[in-house]
Amino acid sequence: MTAAKGSAERTPSAARSPFVYRPTASPEEAARWEPRRILITNVRSIAGRAYPRLIGLRREPSWILFEILLPFLTTSAFVFVYRALQSPPEYIGFVVLGGAMTAFWMNVMWMMAAQLYWEKDQGNLERYFTAPMSMMAILLGMAIGGLLMSTFRAGIVLLVGTIVYGVVFSVDQWFLLLGVFVLFLTALYGLGMMLATLFVLWGREAWHLTQIMAEPVYFVSGLNFPVARLGLFGAAALGTIPLAVGLDAIRQLAFAGSTNTGSFISPEGEALLLVAMTIVFIGLARYLLRIIERLARQDGKLITRTS
Amino acid sequence: MTALAEAGTRWSRQADPESTRRQSIAQVWRGFLTATRLGWQTEANWTNPVVYFLYAVCTPVFATLMLVFMIQVISGGNAPPAYRAYVVIGSGLWSFVVAGIAGLAWAVLDDRERYRMLKYLFVSPNDLLVLLLGRGLARMMVGAMGAIVTLGLGVVVLGLPLDLARIDWPVLVAAMVLGLVSIVALGLILASVAMQTRQDSWHYPEAVSGALFLIVGAVFPLNILPTFAQAFGLISPLTWWLEAVRRALFPDIQSGIGGAGSLYASLAGHDAPSGIEALLALLLTTVVVTLAAVATYRWSEHRAKERGLFDVTTGS
Amino acid sequence: MPVSPTPLHSAAALAIDARNVGRVYKAKPNPIVALDGIDLTVRPGELFGLLGPNGAGKTTLIKILTTLLLPSSGTASVFGFDVERQTSQIRRIMNIVSGGEQSGYGLLQVREQLWMFSQFYGLGVREGWRRVDELIDLVGLQEQRVQKVSQLSTGQRQKLNFARGLLNDPWIFFLDEPTLGLDVSAARATRELTLAWQAAVPGRTILLTSHYMAEVDEMCDRLAIVDRGRILAIGTPAELKHRVQSESIFRLELDRLDRGVGALARLPGVISAASVAGNDNGADGERNTILVKLVLVDDGALGPVVSALAGLDAHIVSLQKSEPSLEDVFVELVGRGFEDDLTVHQNGTGLRSAGSRPADEESVAEELAGRSR
Numbered sequence: 002m003t004a005a006k007g008s009a010e011r012t013p014s015a016a017r018s019p020f021v022y023r024p025t026a027s028p029e030e031a032a033r034w035e036p037r038r039i040l041i042t043n044v045r046s047i048a049g050r051a052y053p054r055l056i057g058l059r060r061e062p063s064w065i066l067f068e069i070l071l072p073f074l075t076t077s078a079f080v081f082v083y084r085a086l087q088s089p090p091e092y093i094g095f096v097v098l099g100g101a102m103t104a105f106w107m108n109v110m111w112m113m114a115a116q117l118y119w120e121k122d123q124g125n126l127e128r129y130f131t132a133p134m135s136m137m138a139i140l141l142g143m144a145i146g147g148l149l150m151s152t153f154r155a156g157i158v159l160l161v162g163t164i165v166y167g168v169v170f171s172v173d174q175w176f177l178l179l180g181v182f183v184l185f186l187t188a189l190y191g192l193g194m195m196l197a198t199l200f201v202l203w204g205r206e207a208w209h210l211t212q213i214m215a216e217p218v219y220f221v222s223g224l225n226f227p228v229a230r231l232g233l234f235g236a237a238a239l240g241t242i243p244l245a246v247g248l249d250a251i252r253q254l255a256f257a258g259s260t261n262t263g264s265f266i267s268p269e270g271e272a273l274l275l276v277a278m279t280i281v282f283i284g285l286a287r288y289l290l291r292i293i294e295r296l297a298r299q300d301g302k303l304i305t306r307t308s
Numbered sequence: 309m310t311a312l313a314e315a316g317t318r319w320s321r322q323a324d325p326e327s328t329r330r331q332s333i334a335q336v337w338r339g340f341l342t343a344t345r346l347g348w349q350t351e352a353n354w355t356n357p358v359v360y361f362l363y364a365v366c367t368p369v370f371a372t373l374m375l376v377f378m379i380q381v382i383s384g385g386n387a388p389p390a391y392r393a394y395v396v397i398g399s400g401l402w403s404f405v406v407a408g409i410a411g412l413a414w415a416v417l418d419d420r421e422r423y424r425m426l427k428y429l430f431v432s433p434n435d436l437l438v439l440l441l442g443r444g445l446a447r448m449m450v451g452a453m454g455a456i457v458t459l460g461l462g463v464v465v466l467g468l469p470l471d472l473a474r475i476d477w478p479v480l481v482a483a484m485v486l487g488l489v490s491i492v493a494l495g496l497i498l499a500s501v502a503m504q505t506r507q508d509s510w511h512y513p514e515a516v517s518g519a520l521f522l523i524v525g526a527v528f529p530l531n532i533l534p535t536f537a538q539a540f541g542l543i544s545p546l547t548w549w550l551e552a553v554r555r556a557l558f559p560d561i562q563s564g565i566g567g568a569g570s571l572y573a574s575l576a577g578h579d580a581p582s583g584i585e586a587l588l589a590l591l592l593t594t595v596v597v598t599l600a601a602v603a604t605y606r607w608s609e610h611r612a613k614e615r616g617l618f619d620v621t622t623g624s
Numbered sequence: 625m626p627v628s629p630t631p632l633h634s635a636a637a638l639a640i641d642a643r644n645v646g647r648v649y650k651a652k653p654n655p656i657v658a659l660d661g662i663d664l665t666v667r668p669g670e671l672f673g674l675l676g677p678n679g680a681g682k683t684t685l686i687k688i689l690t691t692l693l694l695p696s697s698g699t700a701s702v703f704g705f706d707v708e709r710q711t712s713q714i715r716r717i718m719n720i721v722s723g724g725e726q727s728g729y730g731l732l733q734v735r736e737q738l739w740m741f742s743q744f745y746g747l748g749v750r751e752g753w754r755r756v757d758e759l760i761d762l763v764g765l766q767e768q769r770v771q772k773v774s775q776l777s778t779g780q781r782q783k784l785n786f787a788r789g790l791l792n793d794p795w796i797f798f799l800d801e802p803t804l805g806l807d808v809s810a811a812r813a814t815r816e817l818t819l820a821w822q823a824a825v826p827g828r829t830i831l832l833t834s835h836y837m838a839e840v841d842e843m844c845d846r847l848a849i850v851d852r853g854r855i856l857a858i859g860t861p862a863e864l865k866h867r868v869q870s871e872s873i874f875r876l877e878l879d880r881l882d883r884g885v886g887a888l889a890r891l892p893g894v895i896s897a898a899s900v901a902g903n904d905n906g907a908d909g910e911r912n913t914i915l916v917k918l919v920l921v922d923d924g925a926l927g928p929v930v931s932a933l934a935g936l937d938a939h940i941v942s943l944q945k946s947e948p949s950l951e952d953v954f955v956e957l958v959g960r961g962f963e964d965d966l967t968v969h970q971n972g973t974g975l976r977s978a979g980s981r982p983a984d985e986e987s988v989a990e991e992l993a994g995r996s997r
């Protein structure tokens with residue numbers, strides 16, 4: 002919306018003071034919000050927080066190169082490793098699928114996990130805590146902005162990869178595939194929300210933890226090969242890392258009938274696992290937010306800009 | 309205050325007005341050393357040594373493991389050991405690249421967005437370029453640690469055929485020096501980018517190093533790639549650096565550049581480059597990349613100054 | 625828990641009701657006592673000022689009242705809502721702006737940034753845009769409407785913060801040094817805006833902290849002088865000034881004072897004597913006088929001082945009875961001025977110090993605070 006349009010929209014009511022909006026008779030009345038208003042405020046806050054994310058993308062398009070084209074090349078590198086090994090064709094499909102799905106993981110690691118910590122460094126966290134919405138709404142808004150971008154990136158990698166490297170998918174259960182994908186996103190972004198809160202608690206080290214975790218997670222998640230091949234590690238990954246579960250389930254569903262996708266768990270089972278993860282991670286995020294608020298109010302740290 | 313900023317102000321205290329205009333080599337050198345030392349402190353002071361060690365080695369070791377495992381999955385027990393060695397060396401050395409490219413860009417982002425010191429660094433009498441280089445070098449030490457551990461594990465656990473008596477030390481040393489220069493140059497280009505982009509560009513360096521991974525023959529010989537991609541590989545100094553180091557350390561390993569049907573073979577007329585040939589090509593490409601990097605950096609600095617980008621915050 | 629807030633019309637809840645609020649920060653090497661038993665009540669509709677030197681605990685008190693910090697002891701409520709437990713209610717009806725605040729996202733434009741915040745307060749999408757534009761006009765940011773936030777000047781930035789603070793039409797507005805770093809006219813605009821807002825929407829309460837005496841004097845209905853976590857005095861500006869006035873203040877210009885102002889401070893009837901810098905005519909070498917601010921128990925004490933001066937071999941160049949300012953109140957209570965060029969000698973229990981705090985200021989403060997009640 003442009004400024005001009007915005008000004009034109011304003012109601013020229015001379016009677017109303019620009020200071021007042023929704024007049025209330027007393028502070029008590031103003032503080033009394035029915036559940037519906039609380040809900041609406043939180044929903045709007047999600048949109049409000051997602052908004053700068055989307056603006057950022059539009060305002061600075063360098064991410065198209067760095068978030069889409071270059072990662073596609075990285076994915077291609079693994080395709081050529083398999084080519085060098087003359088592997089069965091599905092494996093190249095696994096790599097393309099993995100390349101698409103990593104978009105979400107990268108987004109969670111880089112743009113979510115450390116984001117709340119950044120907000121603190123920018124002096125935003127205190128303002129957020131003094132506003133009436135729930136911090137969960139802020140976290141969700143943050144997640145959604147990044148989610149849209151990652152979906153775009155994943156879509157491009159998948160599409161171009163499929164065409165360029167001639168990947169053949171075979172899907173029998175479309176609905177299950179879609180369901181698993183959505184659950185994968187909720188679990189993954191739930192994890193992102195939890196990490197975001199954890200990183201506020203851990204401070205500067207969190208930043209480095211992101212880096213420590215990145216590659217090991219790729220490895221144990223079976224980014225480029227069925228996770229079951231990792232044996233015990235693979236099983237452990239399936240129990241804890243949404244990326245591993247999502248990848249494994251989608252791999253099984255997108256290459257139906259392939260002999261190379263064998264797993265410990267059926268896609269249905271993995272869907273349930275993702276539901277459980279979503280609940281646990283979001284629950285933990287909520288819990289940690291409370292802890293952060295409590296500690297912040299007790300010690301006068303954590304949410305105050307320090308550097 | 310960041311160590312980098314500290315280095316800046318420390319200098320500014322030493323500098324008299326005359327030297328502001330015309331710094332002596334010695335001064336620049338002293339400043340560079342200070343920046344490196346302080347850069348190292350910022351790099352290392354956030355945690356205890358154990359976590360720090362993990363931080364340095366996790367990424368390269370697991371990246372290598374991933375590739376080794378891919379080979380294992382496809383070829384089962386009878387994986388060709390030569391190819392495995394090739395992959396381990398390539399991805400182990402890559403640790404330098406990742407660390408080196410990211411270091412400078414992150415210094416820019418950190419100091420602009422978090423510490424809000426970039427503007428002060430810029431106006432300090434020292435060249436911001438030198439300060440950034442110092443910081444970048446410090447970060448490369450992290451990369452070195454990762455590379456050494458990965459290669460060490462490769463030798464001990466995976467049986468890489470390392471024979472200390474057969475190492476070509478002169479080529480190795482020359483290649484490492486030139487390679488580091490070219491990596492820092494690439495890092496400088498990324499720092500120039502970071503100066504222009506928003507805060508969320510943290511992983512741009514990773515994206516760039518990931519993309520380079522495809523064309524430099526780190527984990528598969530170039531001849532697998534389409535010809536045009538091979539051409540990009542041949543103009544990248546990293547390709548030649550990897551080749552020269554590989555040659556110097558493991559004389560028997562296959563060439564990543566030449567081989568049947570490679571662009572190199574058809575251009576050069578022989579199958580694979582010799583160590584010296586690789587060195588010369590490395591020298592040439594390094595010079596080109598370094599010049600390009602300095603030019604890019606100066607342009608970026610100029611544009612940043614023009615648009616007042618040194619003291620913005622760009623969160624979203 | 626079901627707390628039934630008292631409706632405003634009947635027994636109106638106090639806008640701020642702080643009882644014996646204490647706050648200790650964990651810190652190395654010793655814990656810091658930032659607030660030490662604050663008792664404060666602010667009525668709805670009041671513009672209340674907090675005046676105090678750096679580190680007095682003003683921001684700490686505001687953080688407690690804005691639910692960012694828990695009190696270590698005591699209780700506090702805002703419009704009847706407890707700051708510890710009823711945080712949601714308080715957050716719905718208050719807002720806060722502090723000087724030098726940098727919140728928001730640099731990549732956003734002024735309008736966008738405000739709109740984002742409007743959503744956090746639950747304004748509708750269009751309602752948000754409309755209100756944002758209104759507020760932009762109100763604070764005078766029309767020309768910066770679509771400028772990026774990271775490119776704003778300090779003054780523009782503070783206008784933006786003000787607009788943000790008014791988004792939810794708060795019942796209580798906390799202003800922590802809102803004019804910090806602003807030029808004279810921007811600071812005045814800020815003050816006028818604050819007053820206009822309060823006049824336009826009756827019943828709104830403001831808690832303001834500032835280092836500018838004149839600002840507090842001009843704006844506040846009542847104020848508290850705070851130092852080292854304690855309230856030294858509360859009252860209207862006039863009341864506080866009157867208190868100092870009851871002890872006559874003179875500006876005394878002397879040609880010389882070889883034995884220092886301390887000699888004057890020891891005279892009977894003298895409460896304090898401070899040498900005031902800034903009248904240094906020594907540069908031209910002609911008139912080199914000493915300016916002393918004398919606080920006396922009453923005018924009658926002047927006689928003995930004048931005669932004593934002769935004994936000190938000092939001649940009076942000029943003598944003027946001065947009207948007290950808040951600064952005088954502050955100096956008397958806190959024992960030092962904001963600027964360090966004010967040297968105060970307290971007369972009392974043998975306290976002597978120059979340029980720094982009296983050794984046992986606590987007791988003086990307590991005595992003064994005791995007197996004020």
Ligand SMILES: Nc1ncnc2c1ncn2[C@@H]1O[C@H](COP(=O)(O)OP(=O)(O)OP(=O)(O)O)[C@@H](O)[C@H]1O
Pocket residue numbers: 300301302649650651656657658676677678679680681682683684685
């Ligand atoms: N988070 C914190 N941790 C430890 N000590 C703190 C913290 N915040 C404030 N303090 C200390 O508490 C005391 C009161 O600080 P406060 O910020 O409330 O003072 P103030 O009156 O607002 O000062 P100023 O006028 O300088 O803003 C100071 O000594 C300060 O150092």
Ligand SMILES: [Mg+2]
Pocket residue numbers: 682683684800
């Ligand atoms: Mg303060």
